[in-house]
Amino acid sequence: MPFANLTIGKNEFLLLYDFNALVDAEEEAGCNLLAAFERQGNNTARELRGLLFAMTRKKHDDLDIKQIGALINMDTLRDVTLAIGEACAVAVSEEFAEKWREAVDIVADVDKEANPRDEQIPEVSDSSSAHLGVCDIQAYQAGGDLSGEQMAHLSKCSACFAAIDGINAERLKVA
Amino acid sequence: MFSLSITQRLSRRVEISAGGKQWSVLFTHDALLEIWELTGLDAMAGEVSLVRPSGKLLRAALFAVLHCAGAGPSLAESGELIKLGGLAKLRLALIDAWDASMPEPEPQAPRSDDSRAKKPLTLPEAWGVARENLRLSDQEWLAMTPRMLQVLTRQRLENMRWMELMMGTVVAFNANFSPCHPKQPFAPKSFMFHPWPEEMDDHGVSGEEIMSVFAQLPNPREPRSIN
Numbered sequence: 256m257p258f259a260n261l262t263i264g265k266n267e268f269l270l271l272y273d274f275n276a277l278v279d280a281e282e283e284a285g286c287n288l289l290a291a292f293e294r295q296g297n298n299t300a301r302e303l304r305g306l307l308f309a310m311t312r313k314k315h316d317d318l319d320i321k322q323i324g325a326l327i328n329m330d331t332l333r334d335v336t337l338a339i340g341e342a343c344a345v346a347v348s349e350e351f352a353e354k355w356r357e358a359v360d361i362v363a364d365v366d367k368e369a370n371p372r373d374e375q376i377p378e379v380s381d382s383s384s385a386h387l388g389v390c391d392i393q394a395y396q397a398g399g400d401l402s403g404e405q406m407a408h409l410s411k412c413s414a415c416f417a418a419i420d421g422i423n424a425e426r427l428k429v430a
Numbered sequence: 431m432f433s434l435s436i437t438q439r440l441s442r443r444v445e446i447s448a449g450g451k452q453w454s455v456l457f458t459h460d461a462l463l464e465i466w467e468l469t470g471l472d473a474m475a476g477e478v479s480l481v482r483p484s485g486k487l488l489r490a491a492l493f494a495v496l497h498c499a500g501a502g503p504s505l506a507e508s509g510e511l512i513k514l515g516g517l518a519k520l521r522l523a524l525i526d527a528w529d530a531s532m533p534e535p536e537p538q539a540p541r542s543d544d545s546r547a548k549k550p551l552t553l554p555e556a557w558g559v560a561r562e563n564l565r566l567s568d569q570e571w572l573a574m575t576p577r578m579l580q581v582l583t584r585q586r587l588e589n590m591r592w593m594e595l596m597m598g599t600v601v602a603f604n605a606n607f608s609p610c611h612p613k614q615p616f617a618p619k620s621f622m623f624h625p626w627p628e629e630m631d632d633h634g635v636s637g638e639e640i641m642s643v644f645a646q647l648p649n650p651r652e653p654r655s656i657n
Contacts, residue, residue: 275509278485289485346514 257345257352258314261338263331270310270338272346280309283320295340300393303327306339329386329414370413387415396422437573442530446492446523448501448511455495455523457531459556459579460572464494466553468505474576475552480525488512491524533580559583587624592639594622 258269281288284305291302298306304324311323327335337359344355387395387405395401401409401419409416438454445452462473468490471477480491493508503511512520551559556579560571564582571579598618606615619625 272514273509274485274489274512275506278489278509281485287482287484289488290482343514348515351515 257342257349259310259338259342259345261334263326263334268311268326268338269314270307270342271313272310272342273313276312277309280305280312280320284308292343295343296336298336299396300327303332303335303339307335310339310342328388329412329418332414332418386412387418392418392422395419435573437575437578440578441575442526444523444527444530446496446520446527448496448503451501453496453499453501455499455527456575457491457495457528458498458573458575459553461491461494461498462553462576463572464497465490468493472553474550474556476550480521480528483521488521488524492520495524495527531575531577533576591622591624591626592642594624595619596644598622 258271261268261270277288284301286299286301286305288302288305288309291298291306294302304320304327307327308320308323311318340359341352341355344352387401387408391401391405409419434454437456437458441456444455446455447453457473465478465487466472469478469487471487478487478491480487483491489505489509489512492511493503493505496503496508556576557568557571560566560574560579561568564579564586566574566582595618598621601621602616602618605611
């Protein structure tokens with residue numbers, strides 16, 4: 256079976272594309288997961304959670320959708336997105352998956368060179384250090400505001416800033 | 431070649447491979463009913479879009495068309511047939527089959543946002559039209575695509591128009607030559623319930639057309655049975 260690996264903390268998850276699991280997960284996720292496939296890398300939080308839920312049905316069916324959602328936060332967002340992409344690539348063919356992994360590595364290298372800022376950011380230890388959770392992002396996407404602490408955190412964390420910036424860019428596009 | 435049904439022979443051929451075999455697929459009323467039962471979406475009422483389907487709809491559509499084509503995968507097996515590498519090709523084939531099965535747009539139809547636009551029929555209403563107006567059996571209706579039903583409905587309307595024109599000719603003749611005739615003579619089409627649209631109305635009546643209409647009337651030489 257062509258699985259993709261996702262490591263979160265000490266836990267390892269095996270992800271597999273299975274269309275029947277995707278259909279069953281649509282009910283729980285409450286969104287069109289086939290359309291979510293086409294928008295990979297630009298998914299809403301609900302879609303991302305639904306895709307991860309669908310892909311973990313084969314090996315981790317003891318986890319419900321809330322528990323799967325709890326795995327996704329600003330620290331794990333990139334890994335989750337990449338693991339879902341890899342599971343899709345592996346499902347197409349192993350050759351395609353190899354090319355996909357190469358492409359991901361190249362993009363990561365280019366990204367590191369272009370944005371050395373990530374490495375310069377010091378670790379923050381004050382009350383504004385908590386990363387934005389999936390619920391916070393969802394609330395912001397739905398039109399909610401960020402608190403003062405969250406705003407302060409944004410100025411220090413490039414990952415959270417990028418997530419909020421992406422939503423703002425989408426809003427501008429719609430407008 | 432002759433193992434194909436009349437529906438398959440009259441429709442554009444769209445094939446999907448499943449189980450190592452090519453299947454000629456179409457969205458017959460039977461397939462649309464399957465989709466309705468599996469997803470709750472009524473395709474006749476415009477609730478189904480294969481352009482951006484959900485996973486549930488795509489699997490149900492594949493299962494329905496394969497089932498009606500004679501292939502026997504279960505719903506879960508149909509899901510297993512949907513590989514990520516062949517997803518785009520499968521969707522294109524289903525859209526193609528949909529296009530070959532659904533009615534052509536009516537040239538005279540107002541736009542869907544126009545208040546005069548007719549509400550599309552639901553599946554039960556389409557069945558009612560087929561049974562009551564076209565006298566089709568359930569099996570005949572199930573095996574047909576909505577496009578074939580449209581052809582029959584158009585043919586029935588055309589027949590009605592010719593009958594109405596014949597009746598209108600008699601009525602107009604009587605009215606125009608009666609003692610109380612109108613100042614402006616009536617045209618036969620004034621008495622038609624379903625007149626031809628303006629741009630289709632410029633043809634004269636040919637002898638063949640008159641014969642075809644009269645051929646539908648009962649033969650007066652044949653004795654009528656009285657019960």
